[in-house]
Amino acid sequence: MKLTELGFSVEEIYRFVAPRRTLARRNANGEPLTVEENDGALRIVRIADMAKRIFGDRAVAFDWLRKPNRGMDGIAPIDLLESETGARLVEQALHQIDHGIYV
Numbered sequence: 001m002k003l004t005e006l007g008f009s010v011e012e013i014y015r016f017v018a019p020r021r022t023l024a025r026r027n028a029n030g031e032p033l034t035v036e037e038n039d040g041a042l043r044i045v046r047i048a049d050m051a052k053r054i055f056g057d058r059a060v061a062f063d064w065l066r067k068p069n070r071g072m073d074g075i076a077p078i079d080l081l082e083s084e085t086g087a088r089l090v091e092q093a094l095h096q097i098d099h100g101i102y103v
Helices: 010-016 020-029 034-055 058-066 084-098
Strands: none
Touching: 010 020, 010 034, 010 058, 034 084
């Protein structure tokens, strides 16, 4: 399944996986993603799947991911997904929501 089919915009894919030209070149040459690019793709899929499971709806999950969050100092959770450390913070917030703790 493509990342866009999961709900990510093309711009988000370029941001979290690899720049447009890099992905176009890899696709044209039949090259696989690098380890870092693959990690970025897996990270955003993992968080999106978790959010969808907790919220029960993909649209609601992506609304939450893209909306600035007071519990995260006004930062949108999706903006933290550039690093594994940030993704862990988002996972922690999702676990709290799943257990009824307001975030």
